[in-house]
Amino acid sequence: MKAHRVFFVFGFLSLVQGIALAAPVEINEKDVLFGYEATFQTQELADKDGSYSFRTPTKAKLLDRFLREFITGEMRDAYVARDFSNFDFKPGVDFELPAWKDSAKLTLEPGCIEWNMSALPLSKLADRWKPVYDSADRAGLVPAAYQGGTLGGGGHIHVGGRTRELNPWMRSPTLLRNVLVLFHNHPSLIMGFAEAYDFGPRSVSIRSYHSEERQKLFEEAIAVFDAWVVNANARERAQAAPYLVDLLSKQGLIDHDNFINLENFRDRMRDPRSNDKFTVEFRNIRPLPSAEHVRSVSKLLFRILQKYSDTEYLEHFNRISREEYLNSFFGPIAIESDWEEVKRELGVSDGRLDSLVYELTRNPNLRSSRRGSLRVREAYSDLVKMGEYEEILKPLSARSPETRESDARQIAYRGKAYRAELLRYKGKPYLGAVVPRR
Numbered sequence: 001m002k003a004h005r006v007f008f009v010f011g012f013l014s015l016v017q018g019i020a021l022a023a024p025v026e027i028n029e030k031d032v033l034f035g036y037e038a039t040f041q042t043q044e045l046a047d048k049d050g051s052y053s054f055r056t057p058t059k060a061k062l063l064d065r066f067l068r069e070f071i072t073g074e075m076r077d078a079y080v081a082r083d084f085s086n087f088d089f090k091p092g093v094d095f096e097l098p099a100w101k102d103s104a105k106l107t108l109e110p111g112c113i114e115w116n117m118s119a120l121p122l123s124k125l126a127d128r129w130k131p132v133y134d135s136a137d138r139a140g141l142v143p144a145a146y147q148g149g150t151l152g153g154g155g156h157i158h159v160g161g162r163t164r165e166l167n168p169w170m171r172s173p174t175l176l177r178n179v180l181v182l183f184h185n186h187p188s189l190i191m192g193f194a195e196a197y198d199f200g201p202r203s204v205s206i207r208s209y210h211s212e213e214r215q216k217l218f219e220e221a222i223a224v225f226d227a228w229v230v231n232a233n234a235r236e237r238a239q240a241a242p243y244l245v246d247l248l249s250k251q252g253l254i255d256h257d258n259f260i261n262l263e264n265f266r267d268r269m270r271d272p273r274s275n276d277k278f279t280v281e282f283r284n285i286r287p288l289p290s291a292e293h294v295r296s297v298s299k300l301l302f303r304i305l306q307k308y309s310d311t312e313y314l315e316h317f318n319r320i321s322r323e324e325y326l327n328s329f330f331g332p333i334a335i336e337s338d339w340e341e342v343k344r345e346l347g348v349s350d351g352r353l354d355s356l357v358y359e360l361t362r363n364p365n366l367r368s369s370r371r372g373s374l375r376v377r378e379a380y381s382d383l384v385k386m387g388e389y390e391e392i393l394k395p396l397s398a399r400s401p402e403t404r405e406s407d408a409r410q411i412a413y414r415g416k417a418y419r420a421e422l423l424r425y426k427g428k429p430y431l432g433a434v435v436p437r438r
Helices: 043-047 057-073 122-138 175-185 187-191 212-231 240-250 263-269 291-307 322-329 332-346 351-361
Strands: 005-009 012-015 032-036 038-040 079-083 092-097 102-109 112-117 157-161 280-282 313-315 368-371 374-378 389-395 410-413 416-419 421-425 428-436
Touching: 032 122, 032 291, 038 122, 043 057, 057 092, 057 102, 057 112, 057 122, 112 122, 122 291, 157 291, 175 187, 175 212, 175 240, 175 291, 175 313, 187 322, 187 332, 212 240, 240 263, 263 280, 291 332, 291 351, 322 332, 322 416, 322 421, 322 428, 332 351, 332 389, 332 421, 332 428, 389 410, 410 428, 416 428
Parallel strands: none
Antiparallel strands: 005 012, 005 313, 032 157, 038 112, 079 092, 092 102, 102 112, 157 280, 368 374, 374 389, 389 428, 410 416, 421 428
16 A cells, blocks of 8 residues: 655645655664553463453462562562552552662453563663562563464553653644554554454454544545644644544544554643543554563564654545445455564564564464465454455466556455455565455
8 A cells, every 4th residue: 555745835735755854863773662552371271271260260370470570580679569469450569679769550451461660761661570470481471372462361562651742643743643643544554463253343442433424524524624634723733643633532442452542642631730641552563472572572662653753744645435344354465565664664674573464464374275376364353253254366478467556456356356465575576465365
């Protein structure tokens, strides 16, 4: 999906490709904080123990073992400050970490155990999270029992600032708008790091704006914001993010289970005296396999903040049809093809990020076959419709008309013609379509 660069020039909207006319807002690495929700489980927790309940005997024992391993093996001066393990909702413990001048919370969640501690700058993430991962490993816990994080607990990342004044979402009037649109446009940013099969309108973590009704409401909110921000004065622009959040809230588009959750931001912004971090929660992150991966994904998010913080820049909104949504967001190769485009656009190169995307797109558990010249692979699908779609790939030559003419992009499969998208996989062109299995 080709995104266009849109800039404000002398008060008018101007479509410009590849020319940077905007004045950037400097986003300082030390001022941006990343709060990771780390979840750990065993095979038993993933399969049967407490999938829909919080407190179970097995999870309670594992929590005790986890905490004991951390205190005895990593931080001997840590101590429990509050024990609420008898609660029915999110039972667990709060404990103090004097050596880090911090505190943490360990709770029982459906299918997993969750660790939360204070948000940190990029420079401290890997060192702070490594002892937690090491303790989990000694306790017999893993971030996810299944490939692609299926049935995992989630690994959401909250992004905010040290203060209201330093908060990136508040400093750049167009940043939040651009990030929401960027993720809406790119399947690899929504799906590439998310839990396998947790897609679609019934998703518990990454509900998107791609259904016909929600996309219409989202597009309307973006259009109203764009028209407003062109003429807003400096004082008004300082409140651009709250203005956008209010627009989305009035459209009924702020939901805890959205791919980007704005509940915390909405609730905190209503108090002008609040010096809260004003965090935005990226829920489209599955449990990450190591502390280094936590840093890599956070660094990717920071790169996005840097690139899309130009005060005059608007990311082009792509209206995505039902067919394009299926083809691009559910097809493993389509997701990987988009990831290559995103990497070029952002200028990122990180093998850990690639491995996370490939874990999803090259999942060996996805069934594959051939039908003549076509490659057929199992595609991802709605949470409650696992295995009901397949991705059809048609190899092309560099001179194929489909590489130039969008009207020619169709795949004939089992007696029916399907709209297809132009993809690039391992440097070669393909047509790709996601179709129902028969």
